[in-house]
Amino acid sequence: MAEKKSNSxxxxxxxxxxxxxxxxxxxxxxxxxxxxxxxxxxxxxxxILVARDGNQGLVLAETENPDLVILDMMMPKRSGFLxxxxxxxxxxxxxxxxxxxxxxxxxxxxxxxxxxxxxxIRKPFAMDRLIESVxxxxxxxxxxx
Numbered sequence: 001m002a003e004k005k006s007n008s009x010x011x012x013x014x015x016x017x018x019x020x021x022x023x024x025x026x027x028x029x030x031x032x033x034x035x036x037x038x039x040x041x042x043x044x045x046x047x048i049l050v051a052r053d054g055n056q057g058l059v060l061a062e063t064e065n066p067d068l069v070i071l072d073m074m075m076p077k078r079s080g081f082l083x084x085x086x087x088x089x090x091x092x093x094x095x096x097x098x099x100x101x102x103x104x105x106x107x108x109x110x111x112x113x114x115x116x117x118x119x120x121i122r123k124p125f126a127m128d129r130l131i132e133s134v135x136x137x138x139x140x141x142x143x144x145x
Contacts, residue, residue, distance in 0.1 A: 025066035027057030054078025073101035
C-alpha cells in the first residue's frame with residue numbers, strides 16, 4: 001500500500017491525524033439512534049460509517065475495513081446475529097464488534113457471546129457506556145479529569 005507523502009518526503013500533521021483516526025461502522029435502522037451515536041462518537045474523534053440494514057453493513061464491513069462495528073440486533077433484511085455470524089466466519093482478522101439491542105432475553109446475550117461479540121449493550125443505554133466500550137476496545141486512553 002502506497003503512503004502519501006508531502007514534497008519534503010514526510011507525512012504532514014493533518015495526514016498523520018487522518019491516519020490515526022479510528023473508523024467505526026454503525027449498523028442500525030433507527031435514524032434517531034444513528035444520529036445520536038454518530039454525534040457522540042464524532043465528538044470523541046472517531047470517523048463514522050453508517051449502514052441502515054444488515055446487508056449494507058456486511059458490504060461496508062468488507063469494503064471499508066472499519067476498526068470496530070456497532071451492530072443493532074433487530075434490523076431489516078439481515079439481523080445483527082446473521083451479520084455477526086457472517087463476519088466471524090469470513091474474516092481472517094476478526095473485527096471488534098459491539099452489539100446493541102432492546103431485547104431483554106439472556107439467551108440472546110449468551111448467543112451473541114458464543115459468536116464472539118466483544119460487548120453487548122442493552123437499550124436504552126447511557127452514551128458514556130457506549131463510548132467507554134468503544135475506547136476500551138480500540139485501545140484508546142482517555143484522560144481522567
